[in-house]
Amino acid sequence: MTTLQAVFDKARAEDRAALVGYLPAGFPTKDGAVKAATAMVEAGCDVIEIGLPYSDPLMDGPTIQDAVHRSLENGTRIADVLRTVEGVAKSGAATLVMTYWNPIDRYGAERFARDLASAGGVGTITPDLTPEESGPWLDASRESGLGTVFLVAPSSPDERIARVAACCTGFVYAASLMGVTGARESVSSAAEGLVKKTRAHTSLPVCVGLGVGNGAQAAEVASYADGVIVGSAFIRRLLDAPDETSGLAAVRELGEELARGVRR
Amino acid sequence: MTSTDETIITPADLAGGGVGGDDPDVRGKFGIFGGRYVPEALIPALDEVAAEYEKAKTDLDFVREFDHLLRTYAGRPTTLTEVPRFAEHAGGARILLKREDLTHTGAHKINNVLGQALLTRRLGKRRVIAETGAGQHGVATATAAALMGLECVIYMGAVDCERQALNVARMKLLGATVVPVTNGSQTLKDAINEAFRDWVTNVEHTHYLFGTVAGPHPFPEIVRDFARIIGVEARRQVRELIGRLPDAVCAAVGGGSNAIGLFHAFIPDEGVRLYGYEAGGRGAETGEHALTLTQGSVGVLHGARTYVLQDDEGQTIESHSISAGLDYPGVGPEHAWLKDSGRATYEGVTDEEAMEAFALLARTEGIIPAIESSHALAGALRLGRELGPDAVILVNLSGRGDKDMGTAMKYFNL
Structure with a gap:
């Protein structure tokens, strides 16, 4: 199992940013997700976030909504998410689960933490869990040795950044813009300032996500952040592909472009 | 019979003033319920709304203006x-x-909407968004927005748009933009998801004029107090x-x-x-x-x-x-x-x-x-x-x- 610490140490030693890719479990199919995520790792992703599909993804844009909807239509259950993590972790990437809070709450925080750790997962990203409500999850994660990643946003004042960062282990997720997930024409200018502000409150790596979709944008973000997070752009490749083989090829191609970007 | 210049609401009425039930705690909890489970990006906006409402509810000018609108515009007291x-x-x-x-x-929705529209003005925001199911909250929001010169966008499930076509027409006539939501079940819950997505994107100049006593703190408290x-x-x-x-x-x-x-x-x-x-x-x-x-x-x-x-x-x-x-x-x-x-x-x-x-x-x-x-x-x-x-x-x-x-x-x- 590759830890987040090892990932960021290695990236630092190579004088580059880490590349983080997101894909929901069960998309495009249950097996297809493992294949696509493995292709992302082979192309150069250091960390994979496996999305736990949820019926009400209120911070996701149309691309991820579409993928998650298909995943749920495919009958994806939490057991499938854990199997996906297991499959992807074997590829050598540090593997996290990104999920809205309610599925963990319902499954049971301690049980989910235990099962995720057994599957080889190294932690979670919980975009709608605020520090105020995070107590039970922090306890359960610590108990199972999982990392906990929370988000800061351009709107976050210093005291919130400090509070969120104090709940994080592994890295801090800096949302580059005010908005939902999805590739954009350009990376928000707010991102660099937010990374700087965040560094004042933590020694953890700071990774930037939301709106990053090509090599040039990855290079730009890599110049000031410890990691570059890409989700919707990978999903777009799979949605637009006529079949699985060409989808995987397109994912691989994008992964390689982004991997070159973080090394520029 | 209450005459039109007799006050019908006081700060005590608005805030409960020890007359009503319990207020939520500092985390917005009613017992184990409530709280905030939202993207961090929205926390400052929720804090801002909560702080402004705390000031407004004991501000006599605010309460008087709300009272005036309830009497002369909404038609209160109702019989x-x-x-x-x-x-x-x-x-x-x-x-x-x-x-x-x-x-x-x-419908009763007008009470909350007038209160929150006044709050929007105090927040210095010029655009309101809202979700609607039956269309009543959408119509009420569009009405208050027209009254106060605010830009207004209403999210409504596509299934509901069909069930309540008349209300869609009313909202449009009142100058609102109605966005049919076609994902998920295409009803109220999906309209709320879409409104949250708009809010997180436009929060700097937009107030989410929430229509019911659900959602993150402080909405359950604010909507209750105005109702x-x-x-x-x-x-x-x-x-x-x-x-x-x-x-x-x-x-x-x-x-x-x-x-x-x-x-x-x-x-x-x-x-x-x-x-x-x-x-x-x-x-x-x-x-x-x-x-x-x-x-x-x-x-x-x-x-x-x-x-x-x-x-x-x-x-x-x-x-x-x-x-x-x-x-x-x-x-x-x-x-x-x-x-x-x-x-x-x-x-x-x-x-x-x-x-x-x-x-x-x-x-x-x-x-x-x-x-x-x-x-x-x-x-x-x-x-x-x-x-x-x-x-x-x-x-x-x-x-x-x-x-x-x-x-x-x-x-x-x-």
């Missing part, structure tokens, strides 16, 4: 109507209706009419704003039973219902911990109701707390029972109620038979049925 011919079907109990259907725009005039007035009016408080108060519960608006002033009155009626749809056994409190389980939806219709892995289950306004798989956290504390009782009323009560009130009293409110009427008929002929039951007639004529025409082959 209390006794309905003896309808009550003959309730085992002889006396039934009194709080006539929120007579407010401007035809609690319903119960404050009704409590006084019932006393004037019968010399005592009612035995029970009844309201329909979707998200729960009209119910909390009526209940809240009665919470300290231990002798007054509180009854909320959820949409039983085609029946609890069919799985096609919106029985969140009576059949759901505790979870998180739309930013708050509350009762939710969800499967064993926390995926939201789509609700069903003949009334768009009750077709919601969540419910306000204060109702969850009132249920668990035993202070209020929640029961289901099926589509069929609601439509019977709808037609019965029209034929016996010449009042066409909203289908949402008809759930409370059906509940009152049932309750009257249980409580017997000496009982006095107060029902929130939260809205009028004009918007439901399409549904009624189909249902009754009119």
